[in-house]
Amino acid sequence: MPLHTSVPRTLARTLATGLCALALSSTLHAQALTVSAAASLTNAFQAIGQAFEKANPGAKVTFNFAASGPLLAQIQQGAPVDVFASADQETMNRAATAKLLADGTRADFAHNTLVVIVPSTAAKTPQALQDLAGADFKRIATGTPATVPVGRYTMEAVQKAGLTDALQPRWIFGESVRQVLNYVARGEVDAGFVYRTDALIEPEKARIAFTAPTTTPVSYPIAAIAASKNADAARQFIGFVRSAQGQEILEKFGFSRP
């Protein structure tokens, strides 16, 4: 019998110890900064996060990468986010309208360009938007226009070129710019719209065909969230992104200065 009862008791004790440790570690990390950033910033911000932690011993940055639309929806629902960086002004404008941003913290920190990429195995390389209406490009990927900025930039460019109807049946919508990149790299689509910085990540699997002219420049705003409990650290992080060191890292990943 003693053997019988001791097993669950030991188990309970182990579980309790584990839970305590978990609770303790989460309070210890309460000073950690949560940064919600556009998917196209993934690699650059990871590098910035490492540099920031190195420059500020004790600081801990956790990133939440997704398309800007879903990130905004999360913040609207009260997600504990300290800093928000989106891939377009419109998403940040919506955040501002909803009074989610801390006053005076919004700033543009990087620029990018919209490019059309094709799988590296593709036989034909389009030279301009008009070429995408040709028979070789049956499936063209971009982000879901309602939630993914790259989709919005794409639709603006396509509309300006008068190709909205011609390309309408060909769209394959991705959840983020990185999914569009993945669709092209796998050869599942014939062409895709991504940012130049994304195309640079998969040079073996996808190649840049041409730069697509956008009516709105691709600029990245960053801001602290009003409900943040780490207001000082949030401002510090934004300052770091905009500093010479931060800008240097962004340039290394192909972004240009605002």
Place this chain on the structure above:
Amino acid sequence: MLTPLWLTLKVAVLATALAGLAGIALGWWMARKRFPGHALADAFLMLPMVLPPTVLGYYLIVVVGRNGVLGRYLDQWFGINLMFTWQGAVIAASIVSLPLIYKAARAAFEDADPRMALAARTLGAGELEIFLRISLPLAGRGVAAGLMLAFARAMGEFGATLMIAGNLPGKTQTLSIAVYDAVQAGNDAQALWLTLLISAVCMFVLVVSSRLLQSRH
């Protein structure tokens, strides 16, 4: 707003039919035959139930994607491309729901009295006739319960479907993906309506199918 509903029903009905044919045949086979590797085959057939749907989705991309091991030839020989199509969603949903039918059918066939089939055989019935007129009716309730669960699972399928069929409004956007899309866009009112709609449809399916199962007895 009704387009995702019709698409979901179309995908779920076809997926249940596909998984039903395969699951009943496999359940019957596995209940009657014993061969080396039987347990391994059983585990393999149950795998879609325990694997995360994203893993299944990835397998599907690797197999039927345009450059996949099978997809390459489907594309070259027949011009068939399952990626980003509702047919791809059917494949995904039938694979995730297959274990539910297979398991229920196998158990039902194993529970059926084997003497019935033996008696039919002594009376000169062929194997197909025995299956259709003795074994299948005897296993009817179990198989029907499996089909019902499979249909419900197919209706709610999300992960594998999103990976292979994508999120294309009007083409591959099923109810579960439409809900996800509405929440992502911060469109709460639409998310709520879609959620109520899918809940109502699922309740309807469950009530109707349990009525059918009861009246059969």
